[in-house]
Amino acid sequence: MERRRTRSRASSPRPRANPAAPPRDSLVARHVAALPRSGIREFFELVRAAGTGPDERGRRLISLAIGEPDFDAPWHVRENAIWSLERGRTGYSPNLGLLPLRAAIADHVAEETGVRYDPADEVLVTVGVSQGLDLALRALVEPGDEVVFHEPCYVSYAPSVALVHGRPVAVPTTPARGFALDPDDVARACTPRTRVLLLNFPCNPTGAVLDDRTADALARLACERDLAVVADEIYAELTFDEPGRSILSRPGMRERTVLLRGFSKSFAMTGFRVGYACAPRHLIDALNRIHQYAMLCAPAPAQEAALEALRHGRAGRLAMRDQYRLRRNFVTRSLAELGLPCVRPAGAFYAFPSIAGTGLSSREFAARLLREQRVAVVPGDAFGPSGEGHVRCAFAASLPLLEEAMDRLRLFLAGLRRGRRR
Amino acid sequence: MDPLLKLLQEDALTKPELLAKALGTTPKDVRDRLRRLERDGTILGYRAILDDERTGEERVKAVIEVKMTPEREGGFDRVARRIAEFDEVHAVYLMSGRYDLLLFVEGKTLREVAFFVAERLATLEGVTSTSTHFILRAYKQHGVAIRPRGPAERLPVSP
Numbered sequence: 001m002e003r004r005r006t007r008s009r010a011s012s013p014r015p016r017a018n019p020a021a022p023p024r025d026s027l028v029a030r031h032v033a034a035l036p037r038s039g040i041r042e043f044f045e046l047v048r049a050a051g052t053g054p055d056e057r058g059r060r061l062i063s064l065a066i067g068e069p070d071f072d073a074p075w076h077v078r079e080n081a082i083w084s085l086e087r088g089r090t091g092y093s094p095n096l097g098l099l100p101l102r103a104a105i106a107d108h109v110a111e112e113t114g115v116r117y118d119p120a121d122e123v124l125v126t127v128g129v130s131q132g133l134d135l136a137l138r139a140l141v142e143p144g145d146e147v148v149f150h151e152p153c154y155v156s157y158a159p160s161v162a163l164v165h166g167r168p169v170a171v172p173t174t175p176a177r178g179f180a181l182d183p184d185d186v187a188r189a190c191t192p193r194t195r196v197l198l199l200n201f202p203c204n205p206t207g208a209v210l211d212d213r214t215a216d217a218l219a220r221l222a223c224e225r226d227l228a229v230v231a232d233e234i235y236a237e238l239t240f241d242e243p244g245r246s247i248l249s250r251p252g253m254r255e256r257t258v259l260l261r262g263f264s265k266s267f268a269m270t271g272f273r274v275g276y277a278c279a280p281r282h283l284i285d286a287l288n289r290i291h292q293y294a295m296l297c298a299p300a301p302a303q304e305a306a307l308e309a310l311r312h313g314r315a316g317r318l319a320m321r322d323q324y325r326l327r328r329n330f331v332t333r334s335l336a337e338l339g340l341p342c343v344r345p346a347g348a349f350y351a352f353p354s355i356a357g358t359g360l361s362s363r364e365f366a367a368r369l370l371r372e373q374r375v376a377v378v379p380g381d382a383f384g385p386s387g388e389g390h391v392r393c394a395f396a397a398s399l400p401l402l403e404e405a406m407d408r409l410r411l412f413l414a415g416l417r418r419g420r421r422r
Numbered sequence: 423m424d425p426l427l428k429l430l431q432e433d434a435l436t437k438p439e440l441l442a443k444a445l446g447t448t449p450k451d452v453r454d455r456l457r458r459l460e461r462d463g464t465i466l467g468y469r470a471i472l473d474d475e476r477t478g479e480e481r482v483k484a485v486i487e488v489k490m491t492p493e494r495e496g497g498f499d500r501v502a503r504r505i506a507e508f509d510e511v512h513a514v515y516l517m518s519g520r521y522d523l524l525l526f527v528e529g530k531t532l533r534e535v536a537f538f539v540a541e542r543l544a545t546l547e548g549v550t551s552t553s554t555h556f557i558l559r560a561y562k563q564h565g566v567a568i569r570p571r572g573p574a575e576r577l578p579v580s581p
Contacts (some may be wrong), residue, residue, distance in 0.1 A: 002435070038577060040580070040581045042579075043579055044577070044579040047578045048578070052578055061578060063576075063578040063579065065578060065581040066578070066579065066580050067581045068576070068580055069577075131423070147532050154581065155581045156581070314468055322428075326429065326444040327444065328423065329443060329444050329445065330440065330443040330444040334443060335445075376578055376579060378579065398433075399429070399432075399436060399444060400433065400436070400440075403437075
């Protein structure tokens with residue numbers, strides 16, 4: 001591909017389709033070429049280079065750098081996907097997704113949030129929440145529009161906004177306030193060009209959730225400023241202390257919210273790639289205008305699996321959540337004993353401790369922990385500049401493995417202290 | 423169920439220090455609770471779950487259906503408890519349906535199991551007939567599926 005391009009450029013300069021457009025030095029669109037390399041991707045390369053096998057001391061890599069459950073998808077879900085293939089369910093589904101699945105989604109969302117959507121035209125099955133987010137941004141954002149979101153945040157937010165020629169506006173959240181989003185900060189970040197408020201609670205990587213007061217204030221702000229709200233609630237079913245609040249259930253929110261949820265995290269179905277968007281009819285219609293051309297539909301066997309998960313997966317889902325809760329308790333206690341301050345995550349499956357006290361940057365910390373103790377954690381700056389000084393430790397691993405990881409972390413920190421004293 | 427029991431059912435070797443951190447209590451409290459649960463018979467014991475094909479030891483396992491004549495007042499209990507005392511017997515259940523007791527029996531050889539059935543079990547007063555089924559292969563034991571383990575397929579780093 002690379003060679004052919006070079007040759008064709010050498011033989012004849014590529015004619016520009018639009019002579020009025022300014023010249024560029026690559027076949028790649030400038031806004032794509034300008035996308036930063038994902039910090040996760042960079043760290044992945046580092047881990048891959050280090051290998052996962054045992055080192056000279058026989059220690060294998062323990063990865064707390066994963067963004068997915070360590071559980072396999074429940075067998076009844078996998079079995080149903082196989083059965084759907086055996087029955088020959090291999091064709092397209094309707095653009096919006098299989099109707100029985102949309103109906104089950106509408107029931108589930110109503111049970112969880114108290115807000116009801118019409119499966120006929122207010123629910124869209126997507127290829128994971130990632131596609132839902134892409135559709136929502138493409139449907140809501142015009143070039144130059146601003147999208148406000150909280151940071152540290154999921155790695156794709158700023159790039160996804162840039163891809164629709166919008167302007168990403170990150171509002172930092174701090175451990176001092178438990179990584180809660182301050183509505184006053186959001187208000188200050190808003191300008192007349194602000195169109196979308198993008199929320200992710202429970203939050204990857206901080207584990208923060210929405211409290212009632214913040215949800216109310218953000219809802220009022222969205223109404224006053226006439227903002228669309230995109231609620232990325234992929235971790236909604238994974239809250240540990242009390243049921244998570246959804247901005248959706250606040251007054252005035254149903255009309256202006258695109259709710260994005262999915263099956264990846266709470267049902268341990270990342271590889272199936274099924275998510276969904278719920279929104280008022282005219283918004284789902286807008287998302288579907290793009291979806292019908294760009295994707296047609298989510299994979300049919302994966303949709304069958306998702307339907308099975310909603311129909312019979314409740315007990316398994318709750319059992320996994322209970323496991324995460326115990327692991328959360330273990331990891332936060334262990335981090336506290338190690339002297340790494342950590343906001344107790346109320347949801348998702350990540351701890352986001354501060355490593356600022358070690359004097360290392362988050363990248364140095366992660367690279368040295370990997371090299372010296374074969375434990376992988378994600379440098380906090382991968383989640384935006386305000387993540388610097390932190391690392392993300394997923395507790396989607398068995399307790400014995402987490403224990404071993406915390407033990408190695410203790411050795412690593414002791415080594416750092418010895419090094420400093422010298 | 424008590425979350426402590428749930429954790430032990432996952433892995434009985436989990437140390438009290440780890441259990442304490444997961445449950446938000448102290449190791450001493452965990453040890454005390456464990457002793458209580460052992461004393462009152464909630465926890466009957468701790469065993470390793472083995473894949474017989476890898477231990478290098480031949481074992482013959484059988485499931486035996488037993489029909490019985492129940493006794494006045496005692497029902498099946500007295501004889502069932504007597505059967506349960508044999509070392510060869512690993513589990514005894516009272517069943518509904520066409521037979522009364524279901525036994526899981528183990529021995530070193532086929533002859534040993536056959537001897538147990540013919541000499542010890544069938545001759546018990548109250549036992550009217552037995553039907554023995556030898557186990558050929560295990561695919562899952564005590565909730566643990568026995569399957570070839572491949573290398574981890576998950577990406578070591580993901581967003």
